[in-house]
Amino acid sequence: MADLVRSNAGAFQTIKKGDIVEGTIKKLTPKEILLDIGAKGDALVIEYDKKNLENLLALLKVGDKVKASVISAESEEGFPVVSLRRMLDDIIYNRFEDATSGNKSLFITITDSTRGGYFGQTDDGIRGFLPNSQVIDEESLVGKKTEVKIIEFDRDKKRVIFSQKATKYVIDPEVISQSAKKGDIVEGAVTNVTSYGLYVTIKSKKGDGLIEGFIHISEIAYERVENLSSLYKKGDSLKAQVLELDSENRRVNLSVKKTLEDAFSSVKEKYKVEQKIKGKVTDVKGRGVTFEIEKGIFGFIPANKLPSTSSYAVGDSVSCEVTDIDARRRVIIASPILKAIPIGYR
CATH class of the missing domain: 2.40.50.140 (Nucleic acid-binding proteins)
Structure with missing residues (x-):
């Protein structure tokens, strides 16, 4: 009798907590999943997560071979308890x-x-x-x-x-760099206008995909741009030069102004100190008055040069004298030509 018990015991798989065992799905219902793992009794699959249980029911069927993690070699009821979560994750x-x-x-x-x-x-x-x-x-x-x-x-x-x-877009940095190289002139369509720049779509050189481009507001024009939405709208076409690959955001940075002639490049040759100039006021702030001399070229009258007896408004015509050229700020510094010099004017 003892020999018979020992021979039957040897026919069953010996398991312990943490073991990975192979088994066959014997029963598969929303209320109970049983596995035949070669133990003394069928193993009960425990899964408390509703989504995981739904996935098990959808992915498995009776008779499937699976691998399970042993949670308990023998529960109070005498059967093994296992989990299929690792297998499900796989x-x-x-x-x-x-x-x-x-x-x-x-x-x-x-x-x-x-x-x-x-x-x-x-x-x-x-x-x-x-x-x-x-x-x-x-x-x-x-x-x-x-x-x-x-x-x-x-x-x-x-x-x-x-x-x-x-x-929608090609996002592999290597593929992007091959299609839009630094210095290339590309055509694009505006997909979004924000306060800080434009998002555009450009075609890859092979024509097999689209690449996203971004144009910062500072790269729109050589002169200062305040309101992008007044210049561009979604769907507008434009030309731009590729500045660099933005690997982190998987796009290219572009510049519109690099495709334009820089009107300010000839300013030092065209305008000299003490030269008389005229223009129309485009902006009035506490620090001074900005006026447009010609397209793309602006003058600036510092606040300390504004006579206390005069006031300025956008659209006003002004006559000034060049006092300096500020290449960094890209403006001609000027002083108003006064018919009479007010007391205290410097």
Whole structure:
């Protein structure tokens, strides 16, 4: 009898907590999942997370061979308790790896937002981050389902970075650098106008994709630009020169003014100290008055040169004398020509 007990015991697999065991799905229902792992009794799969349970039911079927982690070799009821979470993670993250290497799109639901972007979740329950720099939609995405691609994936850290822009633009820095090299003149279409610059779309040289470009407000014109929305609107076409590759944001930085003639380059030859000039006032501030002498060339009267008996308004004509040329600020410093010198004027 003792020999019979020993022979039966040897037929069963000996397990302990933490072991990885192979088994066959014997029962698969929302209320109970059982595995045949070769132990004295069927192993019960424990999964408290609703999303993980839904994934198990969707991905598995009775008869499938699986690997499970032993949580308890023998519960109070006498059967083993195991988890399929590690196996489930392997299945899902293998899909992510395939999507990343194959440059495939997937859909995520945006769950919440932060200052830097959005957190989104796949139908499999995997969370990832969608940075603002990789967002196309201008309106809030919270609660919406959106198409993205995976641009960064770290399985060990379970870190996933999504991108909306990757579904529309070429985002591989190497490919971008080959299509838009420094100094190239490119044509683009404005996709967004902000207070700090323009976002544009340009075609790759091979014509097999679109590249995002960004033009900072300081690269629009040689003269100071205050209001971009008065100059450009969404859909406008423009020419620009490639300044550099922005690897971090996966786009190129562009300049419109580099394609234009710099009117200020000949100022020192054209305008001399004590020369008489005329213009129309374009701006009045506490520090002084700015006026346009000709297209692209501006003069500036410092506040300490403004007579107390005179006032200036935008559109007024002024007659001045050149006192200096400020190349850094790109203005001609001037002093108003006075018919009579007020008391105390310097």
